[in-house]
Amino acid sequence: MSSEPNHPPGNQPIIEFQKAHYQLSNGKVLLKEVNFAVPRGETLVLLGRSGAGKTTALKLINRLLEPSSGQVCVEGRSTVDWDPIALRRRIGYVIQEAGLFPHYTVEQNVSLVPRLEKWPADRTEVRLKELFALVGLDAPEFRSRYPHELSGGQRQRVGVARALAADPPILLMDEPLGALDPLTRGEVRSELHDLQKRLKKTVVIVTHDIAEGLLLGTRIGLMEAGELRGIYSPDEFLHATEPIAAAYVAQLKMIQEAGEQK
Amino acid sequence: MKLAAFLSQHGGEIFQATLEHVWLVALAMLLAIAIGVPLGILVARRPWLSKPILGSANVAETIPSLALFGFLLPVPWLGDRADRVAIAALTLYALLPIIRNTATGISGVDRSVREAARAMGMTERQILLRVELPLSLSTVIAGIRVATVLTIGVATIAAAVGSGGLGEFIFRGLAMVNNPLIMAGAIPAALLALTADFGLSLLERKLRPAR
Numbered sequence: 001m002s003s004e005p006n007h008p009p010g011n012q013p014i015i016e017f018q019k020a021h022y023q024l025s026n027g028k029v030l031l032k033e034v035n036f037a038v039p040r041g042e043t044l045v046l047l048g049r050s051g052a053g054k055t056t057a058l059k060l061i062n063r064l065l066e067p068s069s070g071q072v073c074v075e076g077r078s079t080v081d082w083d084p085i086a087l088r089r090r091i092g093y094v095i096q097e098a099g100l101f102p103h104y105t106v107e108q109n110v111s112l113v114p115r116l117e118k119w120p121a122d123r124t125e126v127r128l129k130e131l132f133a134l135v136g137l138d139a140p141e142f143r144s145r146y147p148h149e150l151s152g153g154q155r156q157r158v159g160v161a162r163a164l165a166a167d168p169p170i171l172l173m174d175e176p177l178g179a180l181d182p183l184t185r186g187e188v189r190s191e192l193h194d195l196q197k198r199l200k201k202t203v204v205i206v207t208h209d210i211a212e213g214l215l216l217g218t219r220i221g222l223m224e225a226g227e228l229r230g231i232y233s234p235d236e237f238l239h240a241t242e243p244i245a246a247a248y249v250a251q252l253k254m255i256q257e258a259g260e261q262k
Numbered sequence: 263m264k265l266a267a268f269l270s271q272h273g274g275e276i277f278q279a280t281l282e283h284v285w286l287v288a289l290a291m292l293l294a295i296a297i298g299v300p301l302g303i304l305v306a307r308r309p310w311l312s313k314p315i316l317g318s319a320n321v322a323e324t325i326p327s328l329a330l331f332g333f334l335l336p337v338p339w340l341g342d343r344a345d346r347v348a349i350a351a352l353t354l355y356a357l358l359p360i361i362r363n364t365a366t367g368i369s370g371v372d373r374s375v376r377e378a379a380r381a382m383g384m385t386e387r388q389i390l391l392r393v394e395l396p397l398s399l400s401t402v403i404a405g406i407r408v409a410t411v412l413t414i415g416v417a418t419i420a421a422a423v424g425s426g427g428l429g430e431f432i433f434r435g436l437a438m439v440n441n442p443l444i445m446a447g448a449i450p451a452a453l454l455a456l457t458a459d460f461g462l463s464l465l466e467r468k469l470r471p472a473r
Binding site for chain 2: 062064084085086087088089091093095096097098099100101102103112113116162172
């Protein structure tokens with residue numbers, strides 16, 4: 001990533017929240033008039049505790065939810081003006097525990113969107129090879145396995161491959177590493193980091209893990225109680241005065257110091 | 263009476279009645295599946311419909327079978343032929359387990375799987391046909407299995423309205439106080455039920471999604 005942000009004038013953000021508000025039918029507000037924009041190619045990490053509204057924000061992008069007021073624009077168009085199917089096919093989605101289809105093999109899972117898009121078989125095959133190489137699952141024996149025959153880390157890699165299958169310009173990840181043990185988590189995290197550098201996609205990641213945020217994000221959006229409290233570069237975040245940001249950083253330092261003392 | 267002599271005298275008749283019985287049950291099950299599975303899907307989709315739909319099916323289930331056959335006799339078209347009455351009543355009996363299991367199976371599909379399917383840009387129809395139904399198939403079959411076994415039993419009572427089937431022997435045996443004749447209806451009916459139960463349990467196990 002270059003140190004200077006490169007936003008040529010007229011280059012509109014690929015995702016833009018404009019006073020996006022979301023509340024449940026019982027009146028509970030999950031997202032309070034949030035404004036932010038994600039330029040093309042950025043990796044925005046939404047960081048916050050459970051219930052902060054991160055997942056709600058993510059689901060507004062691919063219209064799994066629709067804003068109660070305000071709007072969310074993708075490629076300059078409000079999500080409610082998009083055909084939801086067309087919109088979602090342009091947005092990869094990775095969730096915790098991968099959400100793989102248990103009755104599909106790895107190959108069937110990954111090739112799902114190309115099949116929905118009716119790609120010719122040879123094009124799908126070429127793409128499958130690329131994808132399996134990309135996520136480090138190129139051994140042929142994986143293809144015919146079912147999700148329950150894989151480890152958690154392998155499942156998560158399959159989930160990433162599935163999300164990337166039709167080469168969508170946007171990738172959304174909801175706690176992609178949440179269900180993994182710490183070591184696997186570290187491995188998959190650095191793989192994601194590499195992947196991101198190679199693919200140059202626009203990525204929005206939801207996490208409550210500050211380390212994940214600092215490593216993967218080009219910017220970090222701090223969320224609390226349905227509000228966006230600020231957007232920081234990783235460097236800015238480490239020195240932010242916002243109390244919650246400071247609390248995250250303090251946690252991180254405590255772990256570091258505990259390590260140094262031993 | 264010797265078994266061989268009995269069989270040589272009634273064997274053809276028993277075989278004929280068994281065929282009739284299978285025919286009644288098969289038609290009733292086909293109808294019940296055709297009605298019950300869509301209703302089950304509806305219940306899973308619109309939980310507020312669960313009470314009225316499952317409630318009605320439950321009421322049908324509680325009407326004593328003999329009375330239900332009787333109630334249906336005066337219904338136009340249905341009442342014209344005994345087998346129609348029998349099939350309609352058996353269908354009503356078979357509905358509840360099928361609706362309930364279909365609804366349970368579909369609602370039981372992992373939320374994250376359903377959400378992933380939506381997020382991949384699958385249409386509601388694709389989600390139903392490619393994800394939800396395949397994943398709940400074993401539960402649906404379990405409902406069909408319960409309904410089939412139930413229907414094979416209740417179908418013997420349908421003989422009371424003259425629809426034929428293995429119940430003929432049972433009613434005749436009862437009237438003549440002739441135990442072997444009762445057995446001639448009861449044993450094949452029990453064997454049919456066991457066979458259906460076993461066959462469908464195999465299918466159910468085969469279709470159960472791996473965990």
